[in-house]
Amino acid sequence: DTEVTQTPKHLVMGMTNKKSLKCEQHMGHRAMYWYKQKAKKPPELMFVYSYEKLSINESVPSRFSPECPNSSLLNLHLHALQPEDSALYLCASSPRGRAEGTQYFGPGTRLLVL
Amino acid sequence: KQEVTQIPAALSVPEGENLVLNCSFTDSAIYNLQWFRQDPGKGLTSLLLIQSSQREQTSGRLNASLDKSSGRSTLYIAASQPGDSATYLCAVKRNNAGNMLTFGGGTRLMVKP
Numbered sequence: 001d002t003e004v005t006q007t008p009k010h011l012v013m014g015m016t017n018k019k020s021l022k023c024e025q026h027m028g029h030r031a032m033y034w035y036k037q038k039a040k041k042p043p044e045l046m047f048v049y050s051y052e053k054l055s056i057n058e059s060v061p062s063r064f065s066p067e068c069p070n071s072s073l074l075n076l077h078l079h080a081l082q083p084e085d086s087a088l089y090l091c092a093s094s095p096r097g098r099a100e101g102t103q104y105f106g107p108g109t110r111l112l113v114l
Numbered sequence: 115k116q117e118v119t120q121i122p123a124a125l126s127v128p129e130g131e132n133l134v135l136n137c138s139f140t141d142s143a144i145y146n147l148q149w150f151r152q153d154p155g156k157g158l159t160s161l162l163l164i165q166s167s168q169r170e171q172t173s174g175r176l177n178a179s180l181d182k183s184s185g186r187s188t189l190y191i192a193a194s195q196p197g198d199s200a201t202y203l204c205a206v207k208r209n210n211a212g213n214m215l216t217f218g219g220g221t222r223l224m225v226k227p
Contacts, residue, residue: 041219043217090158102163104160105159108157110155
Protein backbone atom coordinates (compact mmCIF):
# COMPACT_ATOMS: atom_id res chain seq x y z
CA ASP A 1 0.00 0.00 0.00
CA THR A 2 1.79 3.13 -1.23
CA GLU A 3 -0.84 5.78 -0.90
CA VAL A 4 -2.19 8.39 1.44
CA THR A 5 -5.97 8.45 1.71
CA GLN A 6 -8.11 11.35 2.82
CA THR A 7 -11.77 11.55 3.76
CA PRO A 8 -14.08 13.11 2.94
CA LYS A 9 -13.29 14.23 -0.60
CA HIS A 10 -15.60 17.21 -0.31
CA LEU A 11 -17.03 18.98 2.73
CA VAL A 12 -19.45 21.86 3.07
CA MET A 13 -19.89 23.32 6.53
CA GLY A 14 -21.37 26.34 8.21
CA MET A 15 -19.39 28.66 10.42
CA THR A 16 -20.91 27.16 13.58
CA ASN A 17 -20.32 23.54 12.63
CA LYS A 18 -17.72 21.13 13.99
CA LYS A 19 -16.23 18.70 11.51
CA SER A 20 -13.11 16.59 11.10
CA LEU A 21 -10.84 15.73 8.21
CA LYS A 22 -9.12 12.36 8.22
CA CYS A 23 -5.88 11.14 6.72
CA GLU A 24 -4.48 7.63 6.72
CA GLN A 25 -1.32 5.91 5.49
CA HIS A 26 -0.05 2.37 5.90
CA MET A 27 3.47 2.83 4.59
CA GLY A 28 5.03 2.90 8.05
CA HIS A 29 5.82 6.58 7.69
CA ARG A 30 6.54 8.40 10.93
CA ALA A 31 6.04 11.99 9.78
CA MET A 32 2.67 13.40 8.70
CA TYR A 33 1.67 16.84 7.53
CA TRP A 34 -1.32 19.09 6.94
CA TYR A 35 -1.19 21.67 4.16
CA LYS A 36 -3.72 24.26 3.05
CA GLN A 37 -3.95 25.21 -0.62
CA LYS A 38 -5.97 28.08 -2.02
CA ALA A 39 -6.88 28.18 -5.70
CA LYS A 40 -3.92 28.74 -8.01
CA LYS A 41 -1.55 29.02 -5.05
CA PRO A 42 1.08 26.58 -3.78
CA PRO A 43 0.42 24.48 -0.68
CA GLU A 44 1.12 26.16 2.66
CA LEU A 45 2.31 24.05 5.56
CA MET A 46 0.05 24.05 8.62
CA PHE A 47 1.25 21.28 10.94
CA VAL A 48 3.91 18.59 11.11
CA TYR A 49 3.72 15.49 13.30
CA SER A 50 6.88 13.51 13.88
CA TYR A 51 6.60 10.18 15.68
CA GLU A 52 3.04 11.10 16.66
CA LYS A 53 4.10 14.33 18.35
CA LEU A 54 3.34 17.80 17.03
CA SER A 55 6.68 19.23 15.95
CA ILE A 56 5.67 22.22 13.84
CA ASN A 57 2.66 24.54 14.05
CA GLU A 58 2.93 27.29 11.48
CA SER A 59 0.99 29.81 13.57
CA VAL A 60 -2.31 28.28 12.56
CA PRO A 61 -5.47 29.70 14.22
CA SER A 62 -6.88 27.60 17.04
CA ARG A 63 -10.06 26.89 15.10
CA PHE A 64 -7.89 24.22 13.40
CA SER A 65 -6.92 21.46 15.82
CA PRO A 66 -4.72 18.59 14.66
CA GLU A 67 -4.61 15.17 16.25
CA CYS A 68 -2.43 12.13 15.61
CA PRO A 69 -4.05 9.13 17.36
CA ASN A 70 -1.43 6.69 16.06
CA SER A 71 1.32 6.44 13.49
CA SER A 72 -1.10 5.73 10.65
CA LEU A 73 -3.78 8.33 11.30
CA LEU A 74 -3.91 12.10 11.25
CA ASN A 75 -7.01 14.16 11.93
CA LEU A 76 -7.77 17.84 11.54
CA HIS A 77 -10.64 19.04 13.71
CA LEU A 78 -12.47 22.11 12.47
CA HIS A 79 -14.59 24.46 14.56
CA ALA A 80 -15.99 27.95 13.98
CA LEU A 81 -14.31 28.31 10.61
CA GLN A 82 -14.53 31.39 8.44
CA PRO A 83 -15.40 31.54 4.72
CA GLU A 84 -11.77 32.41 3.95
CA ASP A 85 -10.80 28.98 5.30
CA SER A 86 -12.35 27.44 2.20
CA ALA A 87 -9.53 25.63 0.41
CA LEU A 88 -8.08 22.27 -0.54
CA TYR A 89 -6.60 20.58 2.53
CA LEU A 90 -3.79 18.20 1.73
CA CYS A 91 -2.28 15.55 3.93
CA ALA A 92 1.19 14.14 3.32
CA SER A 93 3.53 11.64 4.93
CA SER A 94 7.22 10.82 4.76
CA PRO A 95 9.35 7.97 6.11
CA ARG A 96 10.99 9.66 9.06
CA GLY A 97 10.69 12.84 11.04
CA ARG A 98 13.73 14.26 9.36
CA ALA A 99 13.47 12.18 6.22
CA GLU A 100 15.65 12.70 3.22
CA GLY A 101 13.03 11.35 0.94
CA THR A 102 9.82 12.18 -0.75
CA GLN A 103 6.67 13.46 0.87
CA TYR A 104 3.69 11.46 -0.36
CA PHE A 105 0.52 13.48 -0.75
CA GLY A 106 -3.10 12.44 -0.48
CA PRO A 107 -5.78 13.61 -2.94
CA GLY A 108 -7.03 16.31 -0.59
CA THR A 109 -10.32 17.36 0.94
CA ARG A 110 -12.02 20.29 -0.74
CA LEU A 111 -13.63 22.36 2.01
CA LEU A 112 -16.27 25.03 1.52
CA VAL A 113 -17.26 27.17 4.50
CA LEU A 114 -20.55 29.00 4.13
CA LYS B 115 13.88 33.29 4.45
CA GLN B 116 13.84 30.90 1.52
CA GLU B 117 11.87 32.10 -1.50
CA VAL B 118 11.12 29.87 -4.47
CA THR B 119 10.08 31.29 -7.82
CA GLN B 120 8.85 29.49 -10.90
CA ILE B 121 8.89 30.93 -14.39
CA PRO B 122 6.79 30.98 -16.46
CA ALA B 123 3.59 30.99 -14.42
CA ALA B 124 1.69 29.54 -17.38
CA LEU B 125 2.75 27.87 -20.61
CA SER B 126 0.83 26.62 -23.62
CA VAL B 127 2.59 24.49 -26.24
CA PRO B 128 1.58 22.23 -29.12
CA GLU B 129 1.89 18.50 -28.68
CA GLY B 130 5.34 17.07 -29.38
CA GLU B 131 7.38 20.04 -28.25
CA ASN B 132 10.25 19.74 -25.82
CA LEU B 133 9.94 22.22 -23.01
CA VAL B 134 11.74 23.55 -19.96
CA LEU B 135 10.23 24.72 -16.71
CA ASN B 136 12.35 26.87 -14.41
CA CYS B 137 12.64 27.06 -10.65
CA SER B 138 14.88 29.40 -8.68
CA PHE B 139 15.53 29.64 -4.95
CA THR B 140 17.23 32.33 -2.89
CA ASP B 141 19.02 30.26 -0.24
CA SER B 142 21.44 27.68 -1.65
CA ALA B 143 21.63 25.80 1.67
CA ILE B 144 19.12 23.21 0.58
CA TYR B 145 18.88 19.54 1.49
CA ASN B 146 17.00 18.53 -1.65
CA LEU B 147 14.68 19.79 -4.35
CA GLN B 148 11.54 18.05 -5.53
CA TRP B 149 9.31 18.46 -8.58
CA PHE B 150 5.61 17.68 -8.23
CA ARG B 151 2.71 17.49 -10.62
CA GLN B 152 -0.79 18.55 -9.61
CA ASP B 153 -3.93 18.01 -11.66
CA PRO B 154 -6.82 20.43 -11.04
CA GLY B 155 -8.41 19.90 -7.63
CA LYS B 156 -6.17 16.92 -6.91
CA GLY B 157 -3.25 16.14 -4.67
CA LEU B 158 0.43 16.32 -5.56
CA THR B 159 2.32 13.56 -7.30
CA SER B 160 6.07 13.47 -6.81
CA LEU B 161 7.93 13.36 -10.14
CA LEU B 162 11.60 13.68 -9.27
CA LEU B 163 13.68 14.34 -6.18
CA ILE B 164 17.24 15.64 -6.43
CA GLN B 165 19.51 15.51 -3.40
CA SER B 166 21.77 18.52 -2.89
CA SER B 167 24.80 16.43 -3.87
CA GLN B 168 23.25 15.44 -7.20
CA ARG B 169 23.17 17.31 -10.50
CA GLU B 170 20.20 15.67 -12.18
CA GLN B 171 17.57 12.97 -12.08
CA THR B 172 15.72 11.31 -14.94
CA SER B 173 12.43 9.46 -15.16
CA GLY B 174 11.09 8.55 -18.58
CA ARG B 175 10.55 11.75 -20.57
CA LEU B 176 11.38 13.92 -17.57
CA ASN B 177 14.79 15.22 -16.61
CA ALA B 178 15.42 17.56 -13.69
CA SER B 179 18.70 19.36 -13.12
CA LEU B 180 19.99 21.19 -10.08
CA ASP B 181 22.60 23.94 -9.85
CA LYS B 182 22.70 24.62 -6.15
CA SER B 183 25.34 27.34 -6.30
CA SER B 184 23.26 29.46 -8.66
CA GLY B 185 19.98 28.57 -6.97
CA ARG B 186 18.34 27.04 -10.03
CA SER B 187 16.60 23.90 -11.15
CA THR B 188 15.01 23.03 -14.46
CA LEU B 189 12.48 20.39 -15.40
CA TYR B 190 12.82 19.23 -18.98
CA ILE B 191 9.86 17.46 -20.58
CA ALA B 192 10.59 15.72 -23.86
CA ALA B 193 8.00 15.16 -26.60
CA SER B 194 5.15 16.72 -24.62
CA GLN B 195 1.71 15.10 -24.70
CA PRO B 196 -1.78 16.43 -23.86
CA GLY B 197 -1.71 14.19 -20.79
CA ASP B 198 1.19 16.27 -19.46
CA SER B 199 -1.20 19.20 -18.97
CA ALA B 200 -1.13 20.04 -15.26
CA THR B 201 0.49 22.40 -12.77
CA TYR B 202 4.12 21.66 -11.99
CA LEU B 203 5.45 22.69 -8.60
CA CYS B 204 9.01 22.71 -7.35
CA ALA B 205 9.75 22.57 -3.65
CA VAL B 206 12.98 22.84 -1.69
CA LYS B 207 13.81 21.36 1.65
CA ARG B 208 16.19 23.53 3.58
CA ASN B 209 18.99 22.23 5.75
CA ASN B 210 18.15 22.14 9.44
CA ALA B 211 14.46 22.77 8.76
CA GLY B 212 13.02 19.47 9.81
CA ASN B 213 11.17 18.16 6.81
CA MET B 214 9.58 21.44 5.80
CA LEU B 215 9.18 22.15 2.12
CA THR B 216 9.04 25.61 0.57
CA PHE B 217 7.01 25.59 -2.63
CA GLY B 218 7.22 27.74 -5.71
CA GLY B 219 4.07 29.23 -7.19
CA GLY B 220 3.89 26.61 -9.92
CA THR B 221 3.79 26.58 -13.70
CA ARG B 222 0.43 25.76 -15.31
CA LEU B 223 1.15 23.76 -18.45
CA MET B 224 -1.28 23.21 -21.29
CA VAL B 225 -0.25 20.86 -24.11
CA LYS B 226 -2.59 21.22 -27.08
CA PRO B 227 -3.30 18.27 -29.40
